[in-house]
Amino acid sequence: xxxxxxxxxxxxxxxxxxxxxxxxxxxxxxxxxxxxxxxxxxxxxxxxxxxxxxxxxxxxxxxxxxxxxxxxxxxxxxxxxxxxxxxxxxxxxxxxxxxxxxxxxxxxxxxxxxxxxxxxxxxxxxxxxxxxxxxxxxxxxxxxxxxxxxxxxxxxxxxxxxxxxxxxxxxxxxxxxxxxxxxxxxxxxxxxxxxxxxxxxxxxxxxxxxxxxxxxxxxxxxxxxxxxxxxxxxxxxxxxxxxxxxxxxxxxxxxxxxxxxxxxxxxxxxxxxxxxxxxxxxxxxxxxxxxxxxxxxxxxxxxxxxxxxxxxxxxxxxxxxxxxxxxxxxxxxxxxxxxxxxxxxxxxxxxxxxxxxxxxxxx
Numbered sequence: 001x002x003x004x005x006x007x008x009x010x011x012x013x014x015x016x017x018x019x020x021x022x023x024x025x026x027x028x029x030x031x032x033x034x035x036x037x038x039x040x041x042x043x044x045x046x047x048x049x050x051x052x053x054x055x056x057x058x059x060x061x062x063x064x065x066x067x068x069x070x071x072x073x074x075x076x077x078x079x080x081x082x083x084x085x086x087x088x089x090x091x092x093x094x095x096x097x098x099x100x101x102x103x104x105x106x107x108x109x110x111x112x113x114x115x116x117x118x119x120x121x122x123x124x125x126x127x128x129x130x131x132x133x134x135x136x137x138x139x140x141x142x143x144x145x146x147x148x149x150x151x152x153x154x155x156x157x158x159x160x161x162x163x164x165x166x167x168x169x170x171x172x173x174x175x176x177x178x179x180x181x182x183x184x185x186x187x188x189x190x191x192x193x194x195x196x197x198x199x200x201x202x203x204x205x206x207x208x209x210x211x212x213x214x215x216x217x218x219x220x221x222x223x224x225x226x227x228x229x230x231x232x233x234x235x236x237x238x239x240x241x242x243x244x245x246x247x248x249x250x251x252x253x254x255x256x257x258x259x260x261x262x263x264x265x266x267x268x269x270x271x272x273x274x275x276x277x278x279x280x281x282x283x284x285x286x287x288x289x290x291x292x293x294x295x296x297x298x299x300x301x302x303x304x305x306x307x308x309x310x311x312x313x314x315x316x317x318x319x320x321x322x323x324x325x326x327x328x329x330x331x332x333x334x335x336x337x338x339x340x341x342x343x344x345x346x347x348x349x350x351x352x353x354x355x356x357x358x359x360x361x362x363x
Contacts, residue, residue: 039326041089044307046231048206049182050120050152054301055325056092057085057318058237058309063103074107077314082111084315086119088322094209094235094309096124096157097142109146121146122153122235124187124209127160127168135171139180151175155185155209159193169200176203185209185235191222204232212236212306214245214277214296214341215265227305236300239308241265245296247278270346280340284333290324297324299337 043051062078082093093112095104105123109116123142125135143151154175156168175181185207186197198205208227212219212234219234227234240246244265249255251268260266265274281292288295300308301324312318329337 039323041322042301042325043091044233045304046233048120048152050118051091052120052233052307053089053091053325054307055090055297055322056094056120056235056307056309057082057090058311059093059095059104059108060099061104061311061313062095062107063100065100073313074103078107079111080315081312081318082108084318085322086112086115088319090322091118091120092122092235092307092309093119094122094124094237095146096126096155097138097145098124098126098157102141102145105142105145109148112147116146116148120152121148122155122185123151124155124157125168126157127163130156130160130163130165130168130171132167132171132174135168136174139171139175143180150180150182152182153185153207154181154183155187155207156189156197157187159186159189165193165197165200169197169202172201183207185233187235191226194223194226204230207233207235209235209237209309211238212300212308213239213241214281214299214337215241215274215344215346217338217341224303224305228303232305234303234306236306236308239300239310240293240296243293244271244274245278245281246291246293247282264348265346267346273346274344277337277340277344280337284329284337287333288327290327291320294320294324294327295329295337297321298327298329299334301325302329302334 042054044054046052059078061073063074085093093108095108097105099105112119123146125138125142139151139154143149154172156165160168169184172181172184176184183206184201186194186205187209189197189208189210194205194208208223210219210223213236216238223234226232242260242263242265243249243255249266249271251271254266254268254271255261264270278292281295285292285295297308297310300306310321312321
């Protein structure tokens, strides 16, 4: 019974049985989280015009061939995921012009429909030629694909290694001036470059979208303190380390799709090394009647300046991600997970390259 599917959970909620039990317990509802259909969505405490949910939806996989989800996913499942996200109180939707070469933006815009005006819609520009007129043209093109009158957050996808941000921020200022862009953001920026981008813009650069999870904790050194001090936001992409922290994979069960197969975290040696961290996640998950993935997400968003943007391969996965917003980790649990993460020392860099090649060849 406790393993009821998301569809059965929705039926139970519609029948009112779950709600009646909770009301009789006067709010002290102790039913397992994976059975109860939804939790309480939480939002960042910053003064944006639209509220930003602590759990958002990343849409790299919409329209992308790399994930191997197929045409049915792009044509039907993605829309169902977006519609369910809206029902669960998710307001943060993140995409980029490069995802599926514009297909992600189109799929997301069509799925949102008229609701696109009430969500916090974020997309990104790849700064190949980051001069102001090109920035303005590309923003118009993204808004057109999304079917949106304006972009709530327009982000620089990567720092251009050759050109500083003065030229691109001139375009961003013009876009803000005409009302096409609300907030400006960056992605994969160091703290120094984030500050420089703010200087170039002449006003706050609201967010920095970076890799942040239990196995990627470098933002804690400087980005998170800066965001907390200045009222900025860190958007955590890959908060589940592309699924490593879900506990689904092991040395004898490696992922098949191209994105994960190319990630050194999924080398057999690293999957063995992750056993201690996954055990710690499972222990905390059991205490909360949750899943390891939900605990990993709850750990990331515990910081007040962080919102996470996990992807979702199904409506059920989206529901589980959203429910993580309602999990309150104790200080002891948070620190225990951090300690377990510190003990995880994966093979990375040049040492991982020959092993990746051998894994590709099945040796």
